[in-house]
Amino acid sequence: MQKKLTVTIDERVYAGLHRVAGRRRISRFVESLVRPHVIxxxxxxxxxxxxxxxxxEAEALEWAEATVGDVADEAR
Known part of the structure; x- marks a missing residue:
């Protein structure tokens, strides 16, 4: 069951949420960040x-092996 929550935030944070999470995805984005801290x-x-x-696990291993080479391209 979902509950609606009204939260007041700075307008720059709100704009950032739109930019990062995307329209109609802010609730899911915020919940994914908050969930580990409250449950x-x-x-x-x-x-x-x-x-x-x-x-x-196979997908995670494939991803890890594919991205490990990216570290060499990182600026130091």
């Missing part, structure tokens, strides 16, 4: 569950 979760159990999802 207790056993991380070890969550990581174990994620590791059991073979397709997700």
């Amino acid at each position: 207790g979760k056993d991380l070890e159990t969550a990581y174990r569950q994620m590791a059991q999802e073979e397709a997700r």
Whole structure:
């Protein structure tokens, strides 16, 4: 069940939210940032569950291996 919340923020922050999250996606963006700070979760159990999802793990490994080379291109 969702609840509606009214929050007052600086106009520059609001503009940044639109720029970063996009129109009609601000709520989801803010919730994803806030959720870990307000909902207790056993991380070890969550990581174990994620590791059991073979397709997700394969995708994560593929992503990690594909991006590891990008580090060499970073400015120092």
